[in-house]
Amino acid sequence: xxxxxxxxxxxxxxxxxxxxxxxxxxxxxxxxxxxxxxxxxxxxxxxxxxxxxxxxxxxxxxxxxxxxxxxxxxxxxxxxxxxxxxxxxxxxxxxxxxxxxxxxxxxxxxxxxxxxxxxxxxxxxxxxxxxxxxxxxxxxxxxxxxxxxxxxxxxxxxxxxxxxxxxxxxxxxxxxxxxxxxxxxxxxxxxxxxxxxxxxxxxxxxxxxxxxxxxxxxxxxxxxxxxxxxxxxxxxxxxxxxxxxxxxxxxxxxxxxxxxxxxxxxxxxxxxxxxxxxxxxxxxxxxxxxxxxxxxxxxxxxxxxxxxxxxxxxxxxxxxxxxxxxxxxxxxxxxxxxxxxxxxxxxxxxxxxxxxxxxxxxxxxxxxxxxxxxxxxxxxxxxx
Amino acid sequence: xxxxxxxxxxxxxxxxxxxxxxxxxxxxxxxxxxxxxxxxxxxxxxxxxxxxxxxxxxxxxxxxxxxxxxxxxxxxxxxxxxxxxxxxxxxxxxxxxxxxxxxxxxxxxxxxxxxxxxxxxxxxxxxxxxxxxxxxxxxxxxxxxxxxxxxxxxxxxxxxxxxxxxxxxxxxxxxxxxxxxxxxxxxxxxxxxxxxxxxxxxxxxxxxxxxxxxxxxxxxxxxxxxxxxxxxxxxxxxxxxxxxxxxxxxxxxxxxxxxxxxxxxxxxxxxxxxxxxxxxxxxxxxxxxxxxxxxxxxxxxxxxxxxxxxxxxxxxxxxxxxxxxxxxxxxxxxxxxxxxxxxxxxxxxxxxxxxxxxxxxxxxxxxxxxxxxxxxxxxxxxxxxxxxxxxxxxxxxxxxxxxxxxxxxxxxxxxxxxxxxxxxxxxxxx
Numbered sequence: 001x002x003x004x005x006x007x008x009x010x011x012x013x014x015x016x017x018x019x020x021x022x023x024x025x026x027x028x029x030x031x032x033x034x035x036x037x038x039x040x041x042x043x044x045x046x047x048x049x050x051x052x053x054x055x056x057x058x059x060x061x062x063x064x065x066x067x068x069x070x071x072x073x074x075x076x077x078x079x080x081x082x083x084x085x086x087x088x089x090x091x092x093x094x095x096x097x098x099x100x101x102x103x104x105x106x107x108x109x110x111x112x113x114x115x116x117x118x119x120x121x122x123x124x125x126x127x128x129x130x131x132x133x134x135x136x137x138x139x140x141x142x143x144x145x146x147x148x149x150x151x152x153x154x155x156x157x158x159x160x161x162x163x164x165x166x167x168x169x170x171x172x173x174x175x176x177x178x179x180x181x182x183x184x185x186x187x188x189x190x191x192x193x194x195x196x197x198x199x200x201x202x203x204x205x206x207x208x209x210x211x212x213x214x215x216x217x218x219x220x221x222x223x224x225x226x227x228x229x230x231x232x233x234x235x236x237x238x239x240x241x242x243x244x245x246x247x248x249x250x251x252x253x254x255x256x257x258x259x260x261x262x263x264x265x266x267x268x269x270x271x272x273x274x275x276x277x278x279x280x281x282x283x284x285x286x287x288x289x290x291x292x293x294x295x296x297x298x299x300x301x302x303x304x305x306x307x308x309x310x311x312x313x314x315x316x317x318x319x320x321x322x323x324x325x326x327x328x329x330x331x332x333x334x335x336x337x338x339x340x341x342x343x344x345x346x347x348x349x350x351x352x353x354x355x356x357x358x359x360x361x362x363x364x365x366x367x368x369x370x371x372x373x374x375x376x377x378x379x380x381x382x383x384x
Numbered sequence: 385x386x387x388x389x390x391x392x393x394x395x396x397x398x399x400x401x402x403x404x405x406x407x408x409x410x411x412x413x414x415x416x417x418x419x420x421x422x423x424x425x426x427x428x429x430x431x432x433x434x435x436x437x438x439x440x441x442x443x444x445x446x447x448x449x450x451x452x453x454x455x456x457x458x459x460x461x462x463x464x465x466x467x468x469x470x471x472x473x474x475x476x477x478x479x480x481x482x483x484x485x486x487x488x489x490x491x492x493x494x495x496x497x498x499x500x501x502x503x504x505x506x507x508x509x510x511x512x513x514x515x516x517x518x519x520x521x522x523x524x525x526x527x528x529x530x531x532x533x534x535x536x537x538x539x540x541x542x543x544x545x546x547x548x549x550x551x552x553x554x555x556x557x558x559x560x561x562x563x564x565x566x567x568x569x570x571x572x573x574x575x576x577x578x579x580x581x582x583x584x585x586x587x588x589x590x591x592x593x594x595x596x597x598x599x600x601x602x603x604x605x606x607x608x609x610x611x612x613x614x615x616x617x618x619x620x621x622x623x624x625x626x627x628x629x630x631x632x633x634x635x636x637x638x639x640x641x642x643x644x645x646x647x648x649x650x651x652x653x654x655x656x657x658x659x660x661x662x663x664x665x666x667x668x669x670x671x672x673x674x675x676x677x678x679x680x681x682x683x684x685x686x687x688x689x690x691x692x693x694x695x696x697x698x699x700x701x702x703x704x705x706x707x708x709x710x711x712x713x714x715x716x717x718x719x720x721x722x723x724x725x726x727x728x729x730x731x732x733x734x735x736x737x738x739x740x741x742x743x744x745x746x747x748x749x750x751x752x753x754x755x756x757x758x759x760x761x762x763x764x765x766x767x768x769x770x771x772x773x774x775x776x777x778x779x780x781x782x783x784x785x786x787x788x789x790x791x792x793x794x795x796x797x798x799x800x801x802x803x804x805x806x807x808x809x810x811x812x813x814x
Contacts, residue, residue: 173441174434177459177487195489199441200463204491289623292498292520295550295574297622308697314621315694316649320514320544320567323649327694339649349488349513350543359489379697 060160060169084224089362106249121150132183155215157202173199205285223258275372332376428454453478460490473507476531515545534564568593574624599629601808611644612659613637620701628667656724665689668707678717681727688746706761715771740771744778763798
């Protein structure tokens with residue numbers, strides 16, 4: 001992956017001509033169709049998307065999600081910003097989330113699963129580095145906006161990369177690497193080669209497993225959304241706001257809805273609950289019984305209550321160097337004997353976890369897991 | 385692509401589509417699709433990571449992605465998630481995917497495939513930071529004339545697996561070369577219906593490993609200079625457990641005496657250097673017509689998982705090796721320099737040369753009938769020339785408490801006859 005130098009001619013930022021982009025676009029549709037097993041669009045009266053030569057758009061602005069050119073990330077009319085209780089760690093980027101429903105479209109609310117969104121829903125997530133984390137007023141550098149679009153054939157993930165001028169983001173299915181620098185919360189100057197994932201890597205997290213392997217959104221669940229958001233007209237619970245805006249098919253009382261702890265807010269849950277929330281959001285998109293890392297047998301979903309399944313005295317399977325010479329994923333009371341700590345605290349490929357979508361160690365999250373393991377009592381059934 | 389293979393793939397696609405109840409599969413379309421497939425070779429050179437990754441994302445079922453000769457200097461994992469694609473180089477010494485420059489955060493593999501059927505042939509993957517070639521969840525995997533290698537030689541810093549299909553069905557790995565893996569050179573795990581043949585695995589911790597799988601044929605391979613030549617393992621706490629049905633035959637398993645360079649904590653780290661074949665907790669394994677030569681600790685070890693002394697919590701897991709047959713093999717040398725913690729510890733039990741075939745003797749007492757294992761669970765060891773045998777009775781071995789087992793060299797209880805296992809059948813494979 002080439003660095004995106006500000007000195008590089010603009011043409012080099014995107015190697016594909018418009019027509020070749022459409023070849024890729026058409027090919028991606030074939031992927032979508034083959035991934036869903038059946039050409040459902042062909043069964044209905046809608047036009048086959050393989051002849052929709054204007055989709056996917058080359059430029060993010062075609063989605064009309066933001067006012068002006070999107071540099072301020074101010075949502076356009078009908079676009080709703082939202083936030084999650086415990087987000088995935090992405091190298092200390094700020095993540096700005098937005099959802100736009102098709103006209104008249106409603107979301108089917110599910111208390112314990114990702115909501116069902118109408119065809120035409122667009123979910124956007126912009127990744128940005130604040131220039132100075134101690135002073136947000138100094139502005140930020142937009143890196144990429146990932147689009148999840150609900151097409152008639154299923155969800156499609158599209159990575160749009162922001163230009164150096166911060167005036168437009170363009171589609172590149174192959175991803176990229178961007179050199180970034182910022183002042184961290186502790187006042188130190190930090191650098192990172194930030195990775196923009198390719199379209200397959202989007203699927204790596206967003207694809208449910210099974211025969212058809214459909215993609216799906218991960219974040220917008222009741223327990224993630226059940227929190228306040230600082231809207232322009234005042235703070236309000238997001239589920240209450242979505243109910244009021246009639247985005248949901250029926251009104252939901254946030255007090256009746258489940259709530260995921262905020263990983264770094266002790267008021268929202270015990271160390272155990274916050275650690276399990278952090279592990280689910282950062283690990284369980286792969287480490288679940290149907291996920292891409294199911295062959296490891298490790299299940300880090302919050303609901304998994306069998307200690308052996310979430311790592312307690314579990315021997316590694318294919319960890320290679322990732323064991324760090326340690327015997328079990330988790331040894332209760334002994335974080336320094338637990339493979340979890342070794343892998344979470346590493347930034348080396350083959351050792352570090354998660355192995356995708358980040359390069360930096362989430363120091364604060366790792367400390368939470370350390371405390372969780374240190375305070376963990378041995379399991380009752382501690383048999384050899 | 386041969387005509388036979390085209391037909392075969394067309395058949396698979398039609399069959400798969402018919403199963404899914406779709407109506408868009410037309411064999412003529414599929415043929416046309418293949419002929420229109422991209423066969424323009426991709427050249428190495430600048431921006432190759434993006435060029436290859438774009439090609440992999442844009443591929444359509446039936447496509448052939450052809451890679452030119454040369455070294456492709458990659459900076460991250462390449463991934464393919466499209467069914468029925470062929471990735472073809474110009475030869476396993478000519479087309480090289482070099483992962484030396486792989487950056488953190490790009491993934492844990494050199495080449496990662498998550499859709500099948502898949503055919504990968506005539507290329508090499510060198511110096512992957514993690515696994516070289518991983519295929520997950522594919523039905524129909526052919527990996528042919530592929531080389532996976534860590535060119536700096538054996539090192540704990542090398543990636544784990546060379547050729548690594550996992551949770552797949554109908555797997556063929558043939559004419560491959562695997563070297564330098566810090567776990568297994570060729571590993572097939574949690575899969576069904578497997579043929580691993582005509583490969584060469586050297587200088588890995590494990591040359592070839594079959595793990596938690598059902599029905600595998602491992603034959604006419606050469607394994608030498610690994611810590612362990614061939615491993616057939618069944619491990620707990622995995623989604624697919626209780627591996628069964630494995631034929632290991634006509635292999636050369638020679639001088640697997642390399643120091644074990646696996647990271648501590650990995651199951652293969654406990655394999656003693658000098659192991660020819662180790663069967664652990666697997667059921668229904670038939671070992672015949674192999675050549676075992678000069679494996680310094682033991683030519684054939686048959687063990688339960690309990691000897692690892694690792695904790696596990698998995699009530700459905702069966703840690704005992706049962707229904708193991710070892711017959712008509714040729715043994716030359718070996719057992720004369722037991723190595724590794726386990727090899728040294730056990731060698732004090734036997735005095736002098738370690739036996740060619742060593743069995744831990746740990747049995748599932750629940751299965752005993754009048755104090756004996758029923759015939760179908762017993763070992764069947766016969767016609768192995770002058771190979772010697774020992775039942776180490778490890779259930780009664782506790783060095784710390786100075787408790788020593790009754791080692792028995794008597795083969796009489798272990799010569800039950802057994803019906804030969806059925807050969808594995810794969811479509812298109814003779």
